[in-house]
Amino acid sequence: MGFFDSLVLPQSAEHITLLHYMTKLILFVFLPFLSVLIGGATISVFYKNKGLKENNSIFLRFAKEIIELITINKTAGLLMGLLPMLALIFIYSQLLHLAKVASVTYLIFSLVTITIGVILIFTYRYSLSVKKIIDSSSNPNDEAKDLSENLSTLNNKSGTWGLIMLYVASYFFIAGTTYAIYPESWDASFSVFNLFLSLPIFTKWIYFIVASHAIAGALILFTYFYWEGGRQELSDDFATLVKNSTLKITLTFALAQPILLLINVVLLPSTALSVGVFGFVVIALFILFLVFHFLYDMIKNSHVKFSGWVFILLIFVSVSLIISEQLSLSNSTRKHSAILAADYEVKKKELLGDKGIAAISGAEIYQARCASCHAFDKRLVGPPYKETLPKYQGNIEKLIQFIRNPTKIDPAYPPMPNPGLKPNEARAVAEYIFEKYKVQ
Ligand code: HEC
Structure with a gap:
């Protein structure tokens, strides 16, 4: 009914x-x-x-x-x-x-x-x-x-x-x-x-x-x-x-x-x-x-x-x-x-996801928090991933650490502002860009 x-x-x-x-x-x-x-x-x-x-x-x-x-x-x-x-x-x-x-x-x-x-x-x-x-x-x-x-x-x-x-x-x-x-x-x-x-x-x-x-x-x-x-x-x-x-x-x-x-x-x-x-x-x-x-x-x-x-x-x-x-x-x-x-x-995740607690989708975080400054193959505000990701290959922890707490690296670029992600969110987005990088 x-x-x-x-x-x-x-x-x-x-x-x-x-x-x-x-x-x-x-x-x-x-x-x-x-x-x-x-x-x-x-x-x-x-x-x-x-x-x-x-x-x-x-x-x-x-x-x-x-x-x-x-x-x-x-x-x-x-x-x-x-x-x-x-x-x-x-x-x-x-x-x-x-x-x-x-x-x-x-x-x-x-x-x-x-x-x-x-x-x-x-x-x-x-x-x-x-x-x-x-x-x-x-x-x-x-x-x-x-x-x-x-x-x-x-x-x-x-x-x-x-x-x-x-x-x-x-x-x-x-x-x-x-x-x-x-x-x-x-x-x-x-x-x-x-x-x-x-x-x-x-x-x-x-x-x-x-x-x-x-x-x-x-x-x-x-x-x-x-x-x-x-x-x-x-x-x-x-x-x-x-x-x-x-x-x-x-x-x-x-x-x-x-x-x-x-x-x-x-x-x-x-x-x-x-x-x-x-x-x-x-x-x-x-x-x-x-x-x-x-x-x-x-x-x-x-x-x-x-x-x-x-x-x-x-x-x-x-x-x-x-x-x-x-x-x-x-x-x-x-x-x-x-x-x-x-x-x-599933419903619980959807509900909590709005508050950024549980439902973590790497793709979504990427779109909302990274895509404005980064692309895979061309320079935007930040460097293209195809230039920077290879050095993190096999070391996702180091990438997560950078995302959570960016340091000054390349003099050709301004410093990257801290996106303020939680550990699980940083992990999700790191996994996502690696995934995407491999396909490209
Ligand atoms: C406001 C623009 C901006 C945003 C938003 C931004 N970045 Fe960056 N990012 C930069 C800049 C500028 C650099 C270059 C910093 C440097 O080399 O010192 C950079 C560098 C990087 C690098 C390369 C680091 C290295 O070791 O060379 C990675 C990976 C990266 N960003 C990932 C991300 C991810 C993931 C996000 C989203 C969570 C993100 N960035 C959001 C501007 C941004």
Whole structure:
């Protein structure tokens, strides 16, 4: 994307390493947030529809409480959803600067769709609350009934479309980050056809959606039964609904994770592989098995003692997968990073060259500082080089010394003023005139 490319600064190898660390930190916050948002909103919309169909107020209450739990408030939505996304777009434009790959474009699509999705989900949340208030009035007039009906349409639409937008946004997000890991697909990344038919993107996305539901389920368990001693005011049938449904959701989606994870690893390109990439996947699998153990025990013995553990462990699973994924990104882009670092060195020389510090071109110095008084074969202010250079042949050090500190030599000429060159500049120009002299 041209706009972001123009904001990119040249990166040294050290900066690129730093960018990889920053990406990990941002993803540690952003991915669990997006997961909880997607998984939680899906569960909420599911129970809302079920509640409406079966005319069951407990399901409706559950739907309302979940969406309030996961959306927290508008500031949190902005801070944890949109800002990290913007930061990631900047980082990926830096990392992939000069690379012909559509990653940044897809990340921008993702930002746009997430923004729309988040707005719709907040609309869903507030329309659900307001409708509940109106419906709770004991003696509604016609106006209130109309309003309630409109709210219910708004609520259905915003819930469904909010979910669709978030699913689309997550697909674009996965596409953008996954393409970066597959340098051999960079050219293909611009085709919409490839975007929707790429197996690695599709399986990774499915993994993300599945993991999102497990994490959202675990977060609900965590807040209802663990955080600050759990919620005490729950009625029995509501507590049973929360417990049974979330335990089931968490276990089902957690169980699907290992196989998807393995498929994702098998599909990684050889350029992305390293011991670390495998190591962190193995750690994630190990933690997942602990999660199964806790969930199984809770379901079998009908308790919620391990709710806190399950949530924290699932967060650890995503942390170790993020590390693994970022390692494969830096493996895959190693060659590209070297190109960027080399480009940085060139740019640095250009910048410093203006101040005469680093970029030294003998030809340029010669043109600017010597050519006015010297030519190769005729006398100007100073003697022609063809007369004076032979005596320095094989003794460039002596020539450099003269250039830096000219002495009076030939009575036929005025003395040469000191050109005030630095040692490396004097060397460059000495080498240049020798070079040129040899050719002539
Ligand atoms: C203002 C005019 C002037 C400029 C500028 C100038 N020179 Fe000279 N240069 C002279 C003159 C005059 C002499 C003859 C001095 C003498 O023989 O005492 C000379 C002599 C020389 C000689 C011959 C020294 C010898 O041993 O006979 C060399 C080599 C030389 N200049 C190189 C350079 C280089 C390289 C530069 C640019 C960095 C440069 N000069 C810039 C005027 C200039």
